[in-house]
Amino acid sequence: MNSQATALRRSDPKAGRLGDLAESLIDILTDAARAIDTDRSSAKAAIAHVSQLLQNQVGPRAAVKLHSRQTASLVEWQVRRVTKYVDGHLHRQIRIEELSQIAGRSACYFSRAFRATFGESPRAYVARCRVRYAGDLMLTTPMSFSEIALASGFSDQAHLCRNFRDLTGTTPAAWRREHRDLTPGPGTATAALPSPQSRMDQHGQH
CATH class of the missing domain: 1.10.10.60 (Homeodomain-like)
Structure with missing residues (x-):
């Protein structure tokens, strides 16, 4: 990781957590890409794991936005x-x-x-x-x-x-x-x- 990313992590814990997640996803996808021809089942399992991690992160935010849109009313x-x-x-x-x-x-x-x-x-x-x-x-x-x-x-x-x-x-x-x-x-x-x-x-x- 470069020095700018490290500085961002120190100044913003949330950014640090997202940075850790991004690195983990990259590592998992990189391993999956390498294994796609030799161990397809492991590669598919890795991709499914990445998908689940993304849903855990993005899902709640999307639900909040959807709820906000659905419950919006006139003042x-x-x-x-x-x-x-x-x-x-x-x-x-x-x-x-x-x-x-x-x-x-x-x-x-x-x-x-x-x-x-x-x-x-x-x-x-x-x-x-x-x-x-x-x-x-x-x-x-x-x-x-x-x-x-x-x-x-x-x-x-x-x-x-x-x-x-x-x-x-x-x-x-x-x-x-x-x-x-x-x-x-x-x-x-x-x-x-x-x-x-x-x-x-x-x-x-x-």
Whole structure:
């Protein structure tokens, strides 16, 4: 071993341990390479041993990184900004890229963090918000279903009906008839439709 490696070991014990491991692996692989033609079984056993040593070193670190990625969630300010943006733009298409920029994250990270925070994908959350907004319009305006569909960001009445039925188990027309006696006003449908909530809301952290 050269003097630089020796100095690194003395200044950083962890680097020293890694250096010892690297030397051991090199020695084992060198012996395996020499024996590959004359003693194939021993060479294979040596390579398997190296593989196990590497797994013991790399495996725990990889598991920690994977766990970190899987459990990543949005922080409170990101939840506030994203939900406010969604509420203000339900009349048009909302892209994942827009929401990830608002949260200051990549689209890939944002999608994972959003699901960890809300328990559903950004797309499902937006659809749920659209349905709730459509429900408010049904109870507070005389708008037709086709008008409500466009106002709440659905492509057409059929698109609204599919999403509404998926969420409520009934059609917009039947739901409107059932709830039309509710006191009209902003947010009237809030009590009648499932509310999209973040894990923060559910645990009283908001």
